[in-house]
Amino acid sequence: MAELAVFEQERSRLWGVAYRITGSVADADDAVQEAWLRWQAVPEGTAEHPRSYLTTVVSRICYDHLGSAHVRRETYVGSWLPEPVVTEPGADDRVTLDESVGMALLTVLERLSAAERTAFVLHDVFAVPFPEVAEVLGRTPEAVRQLASRARRRVRAEAPGRPVGRAEHRRAVEAFFAAVSEADFGSLLSVLDPDVVWTSDGGGRVLVARLPVVGREKVATFARRISERYDGGSLALVLREVNGAPGVVAVEQATGEPRAVLAFTVRDGRVTTVDAVFNPEKLAHVRVDAG
CATH class of the missing domain: 3.10.450.50 (Nuclear Transport Factor 2; Chain: A,)
Structure with missing residues (x-):
């Protein structure tokens, strides 16, 4: 069994990846739980780079889920918005707003294809190299580079400008x-x-x-x-x-x-x-x- 402490060190990041790909708190929770179960089945010491391995696993789970999610949202009544993440008020006004988790950007991401959204989140938000993103999407690194580029252009055109302080x-x-x-x-x-x-x-x-x-x-x-x-x-x-x-x-x-x-x-x-x-x-x- 893989070391469970390693997974716990990555849990928060994995949830952040899952939420940005799915736009759903419930789906992100489910994806991280599924990744946890798969991690438990990995023989100890066989995952040479745990962060990369776990990111690939949770991203693929979310990517596979997006197809059915898009079908459900086509019949959704009225406007669709992401599930909000609510926490206690922040005390430090010097902290920069996290645009990547903002409702406005997540709503734009909803209009991308599943592959474009996953490529954009992994590469542009979490700096995952294109070869690793390609493994998630089952495509070549060059194809993934083009997906991320198209997504980036769409985001720049449709998302609000640079966030204020x-x-x-x-x-x-x-x-x-x-x-x-x-x-x-x-x-x-x-x-x-x-x-x-x-x-x-x-x-x-x-x-x-x-x-x-x-x-x-x-x-x-x-x-x-x-x-x-x-x-x-x-x-x-x-x-x-x-x-x-x-x-x-x-x-x-x-x-x-x-x-x-x-x-x-x-x-x-x-x-x-x-x-x-x-x-x-x-x-x-x-x-x-x-x-």
Whole structure:
């Protein structure tokens, strides 16, 4: 049996690879668990380079999964967003936002082919050499290089520009948070970019806009209506880290059950995109103390 401590040293990185390839917390958990089971069956000392071996294993599991995942998402009701990763607020504004795990980039990656997405994540995000990526995809290194290049061009064309600093991002999100909490429509308008886009993911389980809402006035009105729908004292808005950047979570105060998770893109001090996940299936893993 391979040394289990070696796997534990790589677990966090493997999960990061799996989440970026699949865009799903549940699928990433399953992929890492499957890799763990396969690692246990490896005779001790036979994996000369454990990190490379484990990265290949978990990536291939995720790549094989993407085909069926894309079929399911073709019949998905409304807009599809990644499952959010929610953690406690970050204390250090000097830390750079991790664009590679941001909701905006993950949504762009969803529009790539399974091979392009896997090649981009492994090579461009995790610096895996092309020969090792080729082993995952069952293609030549040159073919993989071309896949990564196409994916890179698509990401540059469709993803938001360079992320702002954490402090600027936090200020815009806090201003949004305050405006919604205080039902201050004027302040809400001032923090939204004129061309802001709000995308809601209800998965057919929650009544939300199936198409993106575009424009400052429309988004502000939509946000106000969403807030009024839940107005009654049972729901609380809390600031949390959402996919590595300041975001907002709406939770039931009595139970801490999440009702929505909002991720933001910020440019020039204003919110340019709001990605709001309402689908309860995608929030089942989220744990937040509303107190």
